[in-house]
Amino acid sequence: MRSLSRLLHPYNLDEFLQHNWAKKAIVISRKDQQHFDHLFSWGKLNNLLNFQHLNYPDLRLALNGQVLDESENANLLYWCQQGATLIINQVHRWIPELATLTSELKYDLGYNTQINAYCSWAKPGFSCHYDTHDAFILQIEGSKQWFVFADTLKYPLLDQKSSSFTPPETDPYLSCVLHPGDVLYIPRGHWHYAVAIDQPSLHLTLGIHCKTGIDFLEWLVNELRQQEDWRRSLPLRAEAEPVCNHISTLLQTLSQYVVEHNLCEQYTHYLDSLGKPKYAFPYQAGINIFLHGTATRFTTPPFQRLKLSTLPDCSGYQITVAGKEVSLRGVTQAFIQTLFNTGAFTGQDVMNWLPDYDWEVDIIPLLSRLVMEGIIFVDTTG
Numbered sequence: 001m002r003s004l005s006r007l008l009h010p011y012n013l014d015e016f017l018q019h020n021w022a023k024k025a026i027v028i029s030r031k032d033q034q035h036f037d038h039l040f041s042w043g044k045l046n047n048l049l050n051f052q053h054l055n056y057p058d059l060r061l062a063l064n065g066q067v068l069d070e071s072e073n074a075n076l077l078y079w080c081q082q083g084a085t086l087i088i089n090q091v092h093r094w095i096p097e098l099a100t101l102t103s104e105l106k107y108d109l110g111y112n113t114q115i116n117a118y119c120s121w122a123k124p125g126f127s128c129h130y131d132t133h134d135a136f137i138l139q140i141e142g143s144k145q146w147f148v149f150a151d152t153l154k155y156p157l158l159d160q161k162s163s164s165f166t167p168p169e170t171d172p173y174l175s176c177v178l179h180p181g182d183v184l185y186i187p188r189g190h191w192h193y194a195v196a197i198d199q200p201s202l203h204l205t206l207g208i209h210c211k212t213g214i215d216f217l218e219w220l221v222n223e224l225r226q227q228e229d230w231r232r233s234l235p236l237r238a239e240a241e242p243v244c245n246h247i248s249t250l251l252q253t254l255s256q257y258v259v260e261h262n263l264c265e266q267y268t269h270y271l272d273s274l275g276k277p278k279y280a281f282p283y284q285a286g287i288n289i290f291l292h293g294t295a296t297r298f299t300t301p302p303f304q305r306l307k308l309s310t311l312p313d314c315s316g317y318q319i320t321v322a323g324k325e326v327s328l329r330g331v332t333q334a335f336i337q338t339l340f341n342t343g344a345f346t347g348q349d350v351m352n353w354l355p356d357y358d359w360e361v362d363i364i365p366l367l368s369r370l371v372m373e374g375i376i377f378v379d380t381t382g
Helices: 002-008 013-019 042-051 070-081 096-109 213-224 240-261 263-273 333-341 347-353 359-372
Strands: 026-028 059-063 085-088 112-120 134-141 144-151 174-178 183-186 190-196 201-209 297-299 306-310 316-321 324-329
Touching: 002 013, 002 096, 002 183, 026 174, 059 070, 096 112, 096 201, 112 190, 144 183, 213 263, 240 263, 263 316, 306 333, 324 359, 333 347, 347 359
Parallel strands: none
Antiparallel strands: 026 183, 059 085, 085 112, 112 201, 134 183, 134 201, 144 174, 144 190, 306 316, 316 324
C-alpha cells in the first residue's frame, strides 16, 4: 500500500489502519504547503473551465446546503461571486496526475477510486451530511475549517443517503483547519461540513468505494441465476412446512456450493475483471514493436492486476487481465514468473530465459501477441 502510505505521511500506515480506517477521522498536518501542487492548482482549474466542455452533474454549484439547478451553470461566474461552491466531479478524468493517483490507489487497495474538486468561498456550500464512501480531503489552496461528527448509521450503503436521516445533535469529535498540503480522512457515514476561511479554498476529495457484503451477495445472486434449483418456484403455500423445507434444502446446497467453487477467489477475480484495459499505441496495433531488435525493451503496464493460472491440460498458462484471457502454451512456470516479476526487460533477456526458442520463429510472435493484447508494453522511457 505504498500509495496510501505516501498520502498519509508522516502518519504511520499501520497506525492508520488499526485506529482510523472505517473508524475515526484524523487530520494529518504538513509544513509543506506545496506538497500537492503537482496534482492540482487554480491554473489547472481555469484550464478545465476554459478548454473543457463540462456539463451538469460533472460541473455543479452548491449554496447554503443546496445544489443549484442545472440551468444555473450558465450563470457560473455570478453564483461564484455570491459565494456558491464550485464542484467538478471525477476531475481525474481530465488531469493526468490525478488519473495516475487514482489508478495507483485502485491497484493498491483493490477498489474503485475517484477525485472531485471543490472551489469554495467564505460561505458554506453543503450542509452537514455524510458520504457513502471513505474520503480523503487534500487541501490545495487556501484554508478550510472542518467539523466531523460521529456516525448515526454504521456503514451506510449507496442508497442510504444522509438526506434521509437527521444529523447528530452532539458536538463534533474533530474540529480542524486544513492548510495547503494537509490531509483529512473521514470514514464512511461520519457526518461533516466545512467552511472556507477568509481566502478562497481549493481542495480535492479522494473517494474510496469499497465493496461490501451486500455487493458480494448481489454478485452471488447473479451467479445462482444460472442454476435451475434456484430458479425453481417455491412450493405452494397451502402449508408453511413445505416452503421452509425447500428453503432449508437450498441453504444446504448453497453451503456446499460455496465450498466446492471457492467463491472468495471467484469474487476477487470478478472484481479484477472490472478493471479498464491499458493502451499503448502504436505498438498495440502491431506497428514498430521491434525497432531495436533484440535490444527492444518491454515492461508490464503499471497498476494492472494479473491472474496467472495453469491451463487445464497443463500445456501452458492462462493470463487474465481486465477480463481478457490469453493462453500461452509450451512455456514454463519459471519463464512466466520471471516475465512478470522482472519489471523492465529486453528481447535479449527473453532469449536468455528461453534458450531453446528461435528469435524470429518463436520469440517475436510471442512478444508481439503479448504487446498487442496489452499484457506487456514496449518501454519508451529510455
